[in-house]
Amino acid sequence: MSDGGVALDFPMFGDPVPIEPDAGTLRLLARRRSSSAQGLGEPGPSAEQLETLLRLAVRVPDHGKLAPWRFVIMPKASKASLLEALGRIAEGQPEPDTARAKLAKLAAAPVSILVVSRIDPGSKIPVWEQELSAGAVCMTLLIAAQAMGFGANWITDWYAYAPEGQKLLGLGEHERVAGFIHIGTPAEAPLERPRPDPEAITTYWAG
Numbered sequence: 001m002s003d004g005g006v007a008l009d010f011p012m013f014g015d016p017v018p019i020e021p022d023a024g025t026l027r028l029l030a031r032r033r034s035s036s037a038q039g040l041g042e043p044g045p046s047a048e049q050l051e052t053l054l055r056l057a058v059r060v061p062d063h064g065k066l067a068p069w070r071f072v073i074m075p076k077a078s079k080a081s082l083l084e085a086l087g088r089i090a091e092g093q094p095e096p097d098t099a100r101a102k103l104a105k106l107a108a109a110p111v112s113i114l115v116v117s118r119i120d121p122g123s124k125i126p127v128w129e130q131e132l133s134a135g136a137v138c139m140t141l142l143i144a145a146q147a148m149g150f151g152a153n154w155i156t157d158w159y160a161y162a163p164e165g166q167k168l169l170g171l172g173e174h175e176r177v178a179g180f181i182h183i184g185t186p187a188e189a190p191l192e193r194p195r196p197d198p199e200a201i202t203t204y205w206a207g
């Protein structure tokens with residue numbers, strides 16, 4: 001299995017998976033940055049790279065092995081009728097101009113991956129944990145996309161929450177948008193943003 005450049009050694013079920021340091025991952029995490037969704041252009045990931053991204057994403061922690069998520073792949077060419085329909089729905093939103101303008105984020109990216117959280121309400125695994133797992137899927141996609149050299153951004157926007165938007169996106173009962181992961185090549189390198197100081201939000205357990 002390869003992402004088009006790097007051979008990836010996906011383990012088979014039951015294989016030993018030794019824990020090893022990886023300086024490259026640490027370097028990437030130290031500099032990981034979302035790219036402006038509107039500024040994403042070609043090239044986007046190839047079909048092979050997309051397949052690799054999904055294989056990496058489903059490796060997230062998942063209490064109860066419920067796989068409480070699914071993907072909808074949206075190549076740019078497939079988005080036209082969705083964007084048109086969302087444009088009509090935007091007119092009924094509290095701030096139609098803003099709602100319409102936000103569609104640029106969905107329109108620009110060569111590929112958007114819609115990550116749908118699909119919880120099992122009857123499971124003994126708490127819903128919160130099922131939803132957290134969908135967040136982990138989104139985060140893994142962001143990291144993996146950047147590791148392949150792409151810009152990416154995790155966006156929800158109003159149509160993830162508007163009932164008409166959810167219907168258009170084909171969400172079923174117990175399903176919610178965890179995020180659109182927009183992926184492509186950034187028009188320009190993003191600038192670093194302010195980051196929280198870990199010390200300010202960290203205490204040591206008194207014991």
Ligand SMILES: Cc1cc2nc3c(=O)[nH]c(=O)nc-3n(C[C@H](O)[C@H](O)[C@H](O)COP(=O)(O)O)c2cc1C
Pocket residue numbers: 032033034035153154155156157158178179193
């Ligand atoms: C669940 C979730 C939903 C988000 N939805 C939006 C959104 O709708 N619009 C937006 O501008 N940013 C949204 N963001 C924030 C972007 O991902 C933002 O660009 C990112 O936090 C930038 O910081 P980074 O460089 O640390 O990734 C969302 C983030 C998360 C975690």
